[in-house]
Structures are given as C-alpha cells and as structure tokens.
Amino acid sequence: MKKYEYTDKKDTRSGFGAGIAELGRSNPNVIALTADLAGSLKLETFIKEYPERFVQCGIAEANMIGVSAGLTIGGKIPFATTFANFATGRVYDQIRQSVAYSNKNVKICASHAGLTLGEDGATHQILEDLGMMKMLPNMTVINPCDYNQTKAATIAIAEHDGPVYLRFGRPVIPVFTPADQQFEIGKAWHVNEGDAVSIFCTGHLVWEAIKAGEILSEQGIEADIVNIHTIKPLDEEAILASVRKTGCAVSAEEHMLNGGLGDSVAQVLARHFPAPLEYVGVHDTFGESGTPDQLMQKYGLTADKIVEQVKKVMARK
Amino acid sequence: MSTSGFHTRLKTDADVDIRATYMELQQLEGIATAVRRDILRMVAAVNSGHPGGSLGCTDFMVALYFDIMRRKLDGDGKPVFDMNGHDEDLFFLSNGHISPVFYSVLARAGYFPISELATFRKLDSRLQGHPATAEHIPGVRIASGSLGQGLSVACGAAYAKKLNGDDKHVYVLMGDGEQQEGQIWEAAQFAPNKKLGNLTAIIDLNHAQIDGTTQNVNDNRDLAAKYRAFGWFVDEMEGNDISDVIRTLRKSQEDPDVPTMILMHTEMGFGVEYMVGNYKWHGTAPNADQLQQALNGLPLSIGVTDY
Numbered sequence: 001m002k003k004y005e006y007t008d009k010k011d012t013r014s015g016f017g018a019g020i021a022e023l024g025r026s027n028p029n030v031i032a033l034t035a036d037l038a039g040s041l042k043l044e045t046f047i048k049e050y051p052e053r054f055v056q057c058g059i060a061e062a063n064m065i066g067v068s069a070g071l072t073i074g075g076k077i078p079f080a081t082t083f084a085n086f087a088t089g090r091v092y093d094q095i096r097q098s099v100a101y102s103n104k105n106v107k108i109c110a111s112h113a114g115l116t117l118g119e120d121g122a123t124h125q126i127l128e129d130l131g132m133m134k135m136l137p138n139m140t141v142i143n144p145c146d147y148n149q150t151k152a153a154t155i156a157i158a159e160h161d162g163p164v165y166l167r168f169g170r171p172v173i174p175v176f177t178p179a180d181q182q183f184e185i186g187k188a189w190h191v192n193e194g195d196a197v198s199i200f201c202t203g204h205l206v207w208e209a210i211k212a213g214e215i216l217s218e219q220g221i222e223a224d225i226v227n228i229h230t231i232k233p234l235d236e237e238a239i240l241a242s243v244r245k246t247g248c249a250v251s252a253e254e255h256m257l258n259g260g261l262g263d264s265v266a267q268v269l270a271r272h273f274p275a276p277l278e279y280v281g282v283h284d285t286f287g288e289s290g291t292p293d294q295l296m297q298k299y300g301l302t303a304d305k306i307v308e309q310v311k312k313v314m315a316r317k
Numbered sequence: 318m319s320t321s322g323f324h325t326r327l328k329t330d331a332d333v334d335i336r337a338t339y340m341e342l343q344q345l346e347g348i349a350t351a352v353r354r355d356i357l358r359m360v361a362a363v364n365s366g367h368p369g370g371s372l373g374c375t376d377f378m379v380a381l382y383f384d385i386m387r388r389k390l391d392g393d394g395k396p397v398f399d400m401n402g403h404d405e406d407l408f409f410l411s412n413g414h415i416s417p418v419f420y421s422v423l424a425r426a427g428y429f430p431i432s433e434l435a436t437f438r439k440l441d442s443r444l445q446g447h448p449a450t451a452e453h454i455p456g457v458r459i460a461s462g463s464l465g466q467g468l469s470v471a472c473g474a475a476y477a478k479k480l481n482g483d484d485k486h487v488y489v490l491m492g493d494g495e496q497q498e499g500q501i502w503e504a505a506q507f508a509p510n511k512k513l514g515n516l517t518a519i520i521d522l523n524h525a526q527i528d529g530t531t532q533n534v535n536d537n538r539d540l541a542a543k544y545r546a547f548g549w550f551v552d553e554m555e556g557n558d559i560s561d562v563i564r565t566l567r568k569s570q571e572d573p574d575v576p577t578m579i580l581m582h583t584e585m586g587f588g589v590e591y592m593v594g595n596y597k598w599h600g601t602a603p604n605a606d607q608l609q610q611a612l613n614g615l616p617l618s619i620g621v622t623d624y
Contacts, residue, residue, distance in 0.1 A: 067470070
C-alpha cells in the first residue's frame with residue numbers, strides 16, 4: 001500500500017474558500033453569491049478583495065439560482081453557494097429549468113453535505129444531492145476529497161463551460177493530496193495499485209479508503225483504490241480497467257446508496273463487466289444529531305466498514 | 318423600424334409622444350393583427366397551447382419589440398442575436414406558456430423565418446411548447462414554463478449589465494396567476510435592494526388562470542401596494558392599447574436605482590370576441606370552425622401575410 005501522510009487537517013469548505021479567492025484574482029468574470037451563509041462558505045477573502053463581485057441574496061435560495069442563471073447571460077461565471085441541502089433539494093426545479101435545461105454556466109457550490117454536518121441533524125444533512133444532480137442532463141457533478149483537491153476543483157470548474165455541482169463539507173479532515181495538483185474534471189485519481197479488490201471512493205470516504213487499504217495491506221490484501229471525484233461524467237474507463245484486474249469492487253461515499261456513486265458504478269459494471277459489488281453508504285434512512293465521528297460510526301461510513309465490505313465482496317468472486 | 322443600429326428612446330415625460338417613433342400606430346396594429354392570426358393558427362394546428370394569454374399580451378409584445386427595445390440590428394435591419402446580449406435591451410418571458418405570442422413576435426421581428434411558426438409544438442421543432450434554449454432558437458435566452466423563475470433571471474441579467482457598465486435595459490413579463498409563486502417575492506425583495514433601476518417587470522393583469530379567476534383561486538389583492546412596499550416604482554397601463562403601452566414604457570426609467578413594476582391591464586383572448594374574458598381559453602385551442610370565425614374578425618393589413 002502506497003504511503004499517504006498528512007501534516008495538516010482542514011475542512012474542504014476552506015479549500016473552496018481558498019479556490020474562489022484565487023479565482024477572484026485571476027478571473028474578473030467570477031461572481032460569488034450566497035444565501036446568508038458567506039461565513040460558512042468561507043467567502044471572507046473573496047468578499048474583502050472583491051466586494052463588487054459578491055452578491056448577498058439573503059435567505060432566498062430559489063432567487064439566487066435564478067439570479068445566477070441571469071448573470072451568465074451577461075457573460076459572468078456565478079458561483080452560487082449555500083449548504084448542500086438548500087443548494088439542491090430546496091431549489092431542484094429552479095436548477096432544472098433555469099440552469100440545467102437552459103445550459104447556463106452556473107457553478108452550484110454546496111458545503112455541509114452529508115452526515116458530517118453533525119449536530120444540526122437530518123433537516124440539514126442531505127444525502128440525496130449527488131443523485132438529484134447527476135440525473136440532470138448537462139450537469140457536471142464533483143465531490144472532492146480534501147482541502148487541496150477541493151481548491152483545485154474550484155479553480156478548474158471556472159474553466160468548464162456549463163452547469164456544475166461542486167459538493168464539499170464541514171469537518172476538519174487530513175490534507176493528503178498535493179497542493180500543486182491540476183484537477184481534471186472526469187478523470188479518476190488512482191490512489192493505490194492493487195489486484196485483490198477495487199475500492200471506488202469519493203469525498204470524505206477517500207481518507208477512510210486509504211486507512212482501509214492499509215489495514216488490508218497488512219493482511220496481504222492489496223486494494224486497487226480509485227478516487228472518483230467526478231461523479232458525472234463518470235470515468236468509466238478507470239472503473240472498468242480496475243475491475244477487469246480485480247474482479248470485484250466496493251464503493252464508498254457519504255451519500256444515500258440510492259442514486260450515489262455506487263449506483264453509477266453498478267450501472268457501468270452491469271453493462272460492460274458484471275462483477276460482484278458491495279457498497280458503503282447510507283441505507284435509505286435520514287441522519288440525526290451527533291458529532292461527525294459518532295455519525296460516521298453509527299451509519300457505517302468508516303475504514304472498518306470498508307474492510308468488512310471488501311471481505312464480503314472478495315468471498316463472492 | 319430603423320434600418321441600422323439601435324432604436325433610441327425618449328427618456329422624460331415631456332418628450333413622450335403617444336405615437337410610435339419608427340412605425341405609425343396603424344402599422345403596429347397591423348403587425349398585432351398578424352400576430353393574433355399566427356397565435357390562433359399555431360395552437361389550432363396542434364390542438365394545444367395557450368391562446369388566451371397570448372392574445373391578451375399581443376399588443377404589449379408588438380410595442381416592446383417594434384418600438385421600445387433597443388435591439389442589435391444589422392445593416393439590413395435584421396436582428397443580430399447572441400446569447401450575451403451585450404449593449405442591447407433584453408426581454409425575458411417568465412410565463413412561458415404564452416410562447417405563441419413570443420415566437421410570432423420574434424419571427425415577425427426577424428429573428429427566424431415566419432414559416433417556422435408552422436412547426437410549433439411539433440416533433441424536432443425549435444419552437445417547443447414552452448420556450449427553451451436547447452434548440453438554439455434565436456431570441457430566447459432562458460427556458461421558462463415552470464412559473465415564478467423569470468423575475469429572478471431578469472434580476473441576474475440586469476445585475477450583469479450593471480457590472481458590465483452596460484446602460485441598456487432588461488424587461489420581463491409575468492402572469493398575474495404567477496404572482497402566487499413564492500420565488501417571485503424573493504426576487505421582489507432582491508431587485509430594489511440591489512438598486513436594479515435597469516429592470517422593468519410587467520404583470521399581465523388579466524385576472525384569469527387555469528382554474529378560474531385569480532380572485533377565486535388565490536387572490537393577488539393589492540399588487541401595487543405590495544410592490545410599492547417592497548421598494549419598486551409601480552405604474553399601470555392598458556395592455557391592449559399600443560399607444561398606452563409605448564407611452565408608459567418610455568417614461569418609466571427615470572430613477573437609476575429603482576426597478577419598475579408595471580401592472581398591465583389586459584383581457585385574456587383580446588381580439589377574438591368569443592374568447593374575451595373567458596378563462597376557459599387559457600389553455601384550449603379553437604376547433605376549425607372557431608378558428609375560421611376568429612380569423613374572419615382579424616383581417617390582414619395590406620402588405621402583411623400569414624406564415
């Protein structure tokens with residue numbers, strides 16, 4: 001197992017904040033919008049440096065999506081920011097008609113996704129957002145895994161012409177990807193070479209997959225770990241290349257199993273290379289209040305759970 | 318219509334003439350009649366679509382496109398369409414179901430051939446049941462149909478014009494039933510707070526929606542008082558009187574920081590006697606006999622033809 005080390009722990013939302021601050025300096029068309037969550041989305045630097053390109057919409061997410069669509073008509077690149085729940089479920093029809101169907105260059109940037117939002121509970125812990133967004137034609141869906149990858153992804157989506165959903169989170173987690181990386185939309189990142197089992201992971205579960213890979217390696221099982229940061233368009237080639245080598249796979253994500261990364265992987269395997277697949281994710285249930293760590297334990301989004309699923313899937317080969 | 322460049326617009330009340338600058342009123346009325354015939358024939362041909370609101374908004378749409386809006390035109394007077402619409406006035410249709418009047422006016426203003434109106438609502442057409450950008454029809458900048466979204470989009474476009482130092486104007490038309498949508502009121506707060514004086518919104522006040530009168534379905538009550546309280550400049554006009562539409566739209570841009578809301582009184586089905594004031598014609602197409610009866614009452618002007 002390739003060794004991954006970290007010297008720092010940061011939240012992915014701060015990676016977004018750093019990325020958009022950099023975009024503010026490099027791209028005069030970038031506009032940041034928020035619905036009363038500028039602090040939570042780490043927009044302070046952007047606002048301080050470019051107050052005229054910051055649009056405070058107040059607690060009115062539907063309007064923020066429409067205003068963003070309108071801004072693109074004037075050649076702007078709006079980054080509409082709020083919590084993932086309010087950025088998707090609350091405004092699905094606005095995104096569908098004014099952004100996706102109209103194919104507008106709007107970047108929907110969503111923090112506090114998933115269970116790791118923590119104590120606020122299920123009203124705010126959206127676990128369906130990737131599914132909703134990936135179903136929309138024209139929409140690109142990205143779920144980065146640490147501070148550096150989130151920053152790089154934020155910068156990369158400004159160069160992509162079309163609607164994007166960028167999902168990140170609140171908890172402080174290890175920073176283990178390189179600071180100077182180039183983010184390529186739709187191109188999976190090969191975390192570790194192995195031949196026993198494929199692990200397809202995204203977002204906060206990538207670090208858990210690395211920890212699982214270390215546990216497995218000590219037991220003589222070398223996992224092929226692939227980070228699928230872009231849920232759509234899916235890197236089908238990377239998925240197939242890995243499973244052709246390993247013959248079985250586990251998906252790992254902080255999302256509902258229905259509609260998540262695992263669903264996408266299953267579709268690819270069913271069509272092109274049927275092979276056993278097990279899932280790590282949330283099983284058709286809402287979350288609840290608790291600390292992020294407690295919730296990840298309770299809902300089985302951990303390295304240990306990945307190891308367990310690996311054993312299960314390998315037995316089915 | 319001018320042959321090149323922009324239409325210019327009179328800015329102050331004192332300069333307002335009740336007659337169109339570039340076209341005689343009679344000419345505009347001739348276009349409006351042709352548009353009404355288009356609407357009726359388009360919806361009758363596919364036995365679907367929304368004639369009532371389309372007919373009610375015809376005079377407004379003709380006045381807007383043939384007199385009010387400063388649009389980019391080439392040397393032959395044909396419109397030049399690009400999505401960004403820099404340095405020209407923009408229009409958004411929020412109540413997308415009145416697509417027949419939008420398409421007819423766009424075609425007759427030169428954005429695409431009027432013959433294409435025959436494809437309305439048919440398979441593989443650029444003229445979808447509700448306006449869409451996916452088929453790249455010139456003149457349409459956003460999809461609409463799911464109600465309540467157009468005012469927000471217009472706010473964004475107006476905001477971009479301000480950021481771009483573009484002094485042109487943004488217009489958006491909404492329905493009165495549409496005022497029941499919550500998103501409208503999010504945008505209603507946003508526009509005055511962001512000082513979008515380059516935005517004029519128009520509400521088609523025909524008091525009718527699919528299930529009945531707006532009063533019976535979910536009463537709008539005093540829209541003028543509501544928008545004034547939100548910080549808009551509120552005006553009213555007679556939407557089925559081209560002169561009044563032109564006069565009102567020309568004078569309503571004086572405060573650079575205050576958006577304008579115009580309550581436009583219209584009659585659903587205006588121009589077709591048996592449709593006037595009857596909400597049943599919101600979304601029902603006339604049959605062959607009804608179509609003929611309606612067309613008989615709308616004789617074409619000399620030099621104007623059907624599609």
